[in-house]
Amino acid sequence: MTDQDSPRRPKYQRIADELRTAIQSGEFAPGDRLPGENDLMATYGVARMTVRQALSVLRNEGLAEARKGAGVFVRAFRPLRRRGIPRLSGERWTHGHSIWSADVPDDRDLLVDRIEVTEGPAGARVAEALGLPPGAPVCVRSRRFVLDAEPVLLSVSYLPAALVRGTLIAEMDTGPGGTYARLTELGQRPVRFREEIRCRMPTADESQLLGLASGTPVVLIGRTAYTAPGVAVELNEMTLDSSAYVLEYEFGA
Numbered sequence: 001m002t003d004q005d006s007p008r009r010p011k012y013q014r015i016a017d018e019l020r021t022a023i024q025s026g027e028f029a030p031g032d033r034l035p036g037e038n039d040l041m042a043t044y045g046v047a048r049m050t051v052r053q054a055l056s057v058l059r060n061e062g063l064a065e066a067r068k069g070a071g072v073f074v075r076a077f078r079p080l081r082r083r084g085i086p087r088l089s090g091e092r093w094t095h096g097h098s099i100w101s102a103d104v105p106d107d108r109d110l111l112v113d114r115i116e117v118t119e120g121p122a123g124a125r126v127a128e129a130l131g132l133p134p135g136a137p138v139c140v141r142s143r144r145f146v147l148d149a150e151p152v153l154l155s156v157s158y159l160p161a162a163l164v165r166g167t168l169i170a171e172m173d174t175g176p177g178g179t180y181a182r183l184t185e186l187g188q189r190p191v192r193f194r195e196e197i198r199c200r201m202p203t204a205d206e207s208q209l210l211g212l213a214s215g216t217p218v219v220l221i222g223r224t225a226y227t228a229p230g231v232a233v234e235l236n237e238m239t240l241d242s243s244a245y246v247l248e249y250e251f252g253a
Contacts, residue, residue: 011046012053019054023063023074030076034064060215062243080104080147082240084249088193094184096176100145113151114144115172119161126158129224129235137161139170141179144209151210152244158235163188179234180225188233190225197221199242210241217242 022028035043040051055072058064065075080103086092087102104110121135130138138158145153157179159169168175169182180190202210202218210218219240224232 010053011044012050013057015040015044015046015051015054016057019058020061020063023058028074030074032074033070034058034072034074036071056213056215059213060243062216062241065213078108078148079246080108080110080152080244081246081248084195084247085251090180090184090189090191093177093180096181098178099180104147108148110145110147112143113146114142116140116142117170117172118142119165119170122158126235129222130158130160130232132160139164141169147244150244152241154206154209154239156237158237159233163233183225183233188227188231190233191228192226192230193223194226195221195223197247202239206239210239212241219245219247 019028019034028034034055037048037051037055040046040054041048044051055064055066059066059072062079063075064072066072082103087099089102092099092102100110118140119137120140122130122132122138124134126132126138127134127136132138137160139161141155141157141159143155144151145155159179161170163186164170164182167182167186169179174182177184183190198220199217200220202212202216206212206218207214207216212218219242221238221240223234223236223238225234225236226232
């Protein structure tokens with residue numbers, strides 16, 4: 001007997017397991033309505049709360065979505081594959097391509113629907129990452145990325161204000177190739193990157209901005225860009241909807 005079949009496993013999890021298997025096998029296709037609460041209660045002989053817990057599991061996994069007054073449907077959204085290494089290739093931004101374009105197939109639409117550029121004092125974490133004294137002025141670029149009309153990513157970049165003040169990096173539109181192309185023009189080309197990845201539950205603001213279902217965690221990626229002499233020129237802190245992404249890293253042994 002597998003752990004999944006164990007009678008000790010809570011009933012709502014066993015119901016979620018069966019519905020998940022049905023979704024993954026194609027019995028329920030993207031956009032299909034899942035059985036209603038009354039049908040599931042009758043099928044499994046459980047209370048309404050148990051059924052709601054099972055459906056909540058599927059929503060939190062990004063497999064299903066609730067539509068007010070209509071029921072719960074198989075989510076048609078396709079996860080975005082974030083290719084961690086090729087997206088940072090200098091060949092991209094030096095030829096005018098955004099690093100984000102490496103993640104998005106031609107048949108999908110990724111756009112920035114919110115952007116704010118400000119200047120302010122660096123906190124201790126940002127100052128340490130950029131090798132600046134605490135309180136030193138930094139340029140802060142905050143953006144929200146939307147894929148196929150659904151918010152999937154919050155991104156905040158910090159750069160030394162003394163380096164980028166008066167350049168396109170401090171403007172709403174950084175131009176072809178984005179921030180890294182502009183840094184290259186300033187003689188500060190990034191040649192090395194360091195990323196840290198962790199997961200946690202979202203803050204209330206993150207849940208609202210990303211439209212997250214209750215219980216959905218976020219993936220945090222902190223990337224620091226370095227020049228050849230080892231000078232940190234950007235700290236980018238990203239918050240990803242965990243149900244919207246696959247993180248892919250491919251490299252030689």
